[in-house]
Amino acid sequence: MKKLEHVCNSVLRRIRPKSLEREKVLELAERMKLKVTNAMSESGLDAEVRIDGSVAKDTWLSREADIDIFMRVSPTLTRDELETTCLRVVRKALKGYRIIERYAEHPYVEAWVEGTRVNVVPCYRVEKGNWKSATDRTPFHTEYMKRHLDENLRDETRLLKKFMKGIGVYGAEIKVGGLSGMLCETLSLFYGTFRNTVTQASDWHRSETIDVERYYEGRREEVGQLFDAPLVVIDPVDRGRNAAAAVSGRRMWEFVAASRAFIQKPNLRFFYPTVPKPSDVKQLRSTMARRGSVLLLIQMGKVDAVVDILWSQLYKTERSLRNLLQENDFEVSKSASWSDEEKCNIILFELASAALSKSKRHLGPPVSRREESEKFLKKHLSREDTVSGPWIEDDRWIVEKLRRNRSAELLLEASLSSGGRAVGVAGRVAESVIKCGFKILLNEEITRLYRSNRQFSNFLCSFLKGRPGWIDL
């Protein structure tokens, strides 16, 4: 396995920060921390301001540093004070920088300072275990990792992070549903090396459990009762929390499959994937013609929600509309959501066909169930939309009915025209649909958007290809 070591060393050389970059980042972090500290004391707010996250733990990647400033305020503050008073002070401290308000599990502020992202996050200064808000654990994670990660493990963590970024499973934000930096650190701590992490991950099972602090040693069955998730990583500072609760099955298994592939054939491209150029419209047309399926795209305008909420609302809407289509017998090959996170929001379906047969077979109750049979007969015998039957096959009633919805386009059109809450469209998306309307585009109608929006064309190409890039290495 010299090849694997070779690839890892070559990655490590690139991602381990050099002293000059390190100094610059740490200087910036200290400067921002001071700004926040000063703003807090000026406002008379008592807070412990500290540098947290990967910069504090020294697990960040060269040229990809994020600076996390945490302000630990008194637990006597109300949730509302935390969210409004604190954020007001933060905004004041960051005056002059580009600021975006974010929402993870609770609000924070993101600023871009000298090309680096700086997150300023309020949380409560609580004792371990007395958590009042989701981010209260972070300073404890920082201290825990600082205590347990030596230089070697920090490098192995960097490798794992870069690998996950390369294969697209890194990041706890809802858009990704992948593994967080803190999970990478915990896995490295548990498995020792990057190489061992991917080797072990290759054999992960459903509800694979990683319990680095051995909280549940000898009581493994309790874990299954407490946590129901594709991946369970017991939080080393909170035995009651699955730190991997946000990891979707898809991302977990992509990590597993990519780990297997990497071990079999180590390649730098797992860490540094090539992004294929989107094909031209002619090629796009021939790709679509070859598979003969229907691309159905719902285009919506601005959704009034912070980014995390936006994605969760898009995904929920995608799931609901997919269910709606499937319940009406449309075969959905695949679906996805896309957003420029500003004014263009898209849900895309690939359907085997957008038009269904006029009538369909409908399965009734077993004849032995007398009351159900009577109800079934009463319902279907005299109805206009019964085209044939009811008859008996084996022991069941069958009837042939006219379909209510034969066109996927009309079905979605009708469901969305009133916002779509009734079919499970998420609230903010429904509001947008009512306020700004929506468009449904089919096949050829999508090419204009494809031509005009490069981000979207990238998305559509990878949707059509439909396989992770590393799978072809």
Add this chain to the structure above:
Amino acid sequence: MKKLEHVCNSVLRRIRPKSLEREKVLELAERMKLKVTNAMSESGLDAEVRIDGSVAKDTWLSREADIDIFMRVSPTLTRDELETTCLRVVRKALKGYRIIERYAEHPYVEAWVEGTRVNVVPCYRVEKGNWKSATDRTPFHTEYMKRHLDENLRDETRLLKKFMKGIGVYGAEIKVGGLSGMLCETLSLFYGTFRNTVTQASDWHRSETIDVERYYEGRREEVGQLFDAPLVVIDPVDRGRNAAAAVSGRRMWEFVAASRAFIQKPNLRFFYPTVPKPSDVKQLRSTMARRGSVLLLIQMGKVDAVVDILWSQLYKTERSLRNLLQENDFEVSKSASWSDEEKCNIILFELASAALSKSKRHLGPPVSRREESEKFLKKHLSREDTVSGPWIEDDRWIVEKLRRNRSAELLLEASLSSGGRAVGVAGRVAESVIKCGFKILLNEEITRLYRSNRQFSNFLCSFLKGRPGWIDL
């Protein structure tokens, strides 16, 4: 329930043979018995010739008498002698009458004498229980019923038979898969009256068990282990036999459903159904257009088999081809077989659509199964017919493939061109297909046959209507 009694009395008046008809039938039976007896002794064959069946038991219906002559030969005769020597003698005895050789579970001869069907059936003269052929039990059934059915029960049997004929569930022959005359007698004996029979049948369950001789009293669980059938009627002269083994689920449940309907709304039409006139071609076209489905008809020539075998071969072929269509994702609303029992054999499918989408989603193994996943990836990654993927959804691999068979017509055409044994077409049907060919007709192409063949047009109309006639009473 005066209405029910009224209907039954009125039916009974019509189906109870008057003395003149009775004398005529009995005289004819005796005459035929004598003919067979003489032919047997002339041939030096030792046989007990007797009148069996409904005429002997006096459970026959006016104007619908069948005469069954049984010849009980020595059990020392081989099966081959029973089938050839005996039938030769029978044919000689029936010289001059129209003769058809039949095959139930073993061969017999059917002759038409003065407008009445006469069946002459060879069997073995064995002790009860030492059955050598399937028909050996019949004389024992005759004696048993003669012993147990009084005049009242014989009338109740007649009512039940006529009811079953009216709703289309009477007859053990393969074409029907219904209830035999002997089952009607057993049910009447068990339930006492026709009225009680339909009342009780309304509440039958799956594997309903009727054990008139109480062979399994206190050991009911044994019945479930011995017999697996929709309906179990323990043969009163053979505790090891389910006399209802030939009853299909469909016919049993049609009987149950019709019984319920009759009790709720007694009507003469259950016994004397009106046969609707087939609609004209214009109406046929509009019926077909309304449902928008596809009628696909396979027309075959003469099949070299006696009637019972013919039907079993047609049904087997229908099942196999239906499976073939369904395995290839065609939605079969309904299928049926039809035959003029001479030169025209037909299998008919109603399909939601005869053409499918070009590509389809294909579900792969869970990612956790490492070896299966590897095989799956190896198989689909480089294949020409993979149009998209593989990708991971939740915990499974998915891939989008081109379909092999998009046209139902071409699929059947290709499968039948070599006879179709490979897809489960029954042997004699396959022979016919090879020798005489076959035609596949779609929708409009069927109208010519519809116009030219009255029997077929009746069949097609009831296929399209798709509901038992009594259901609309």
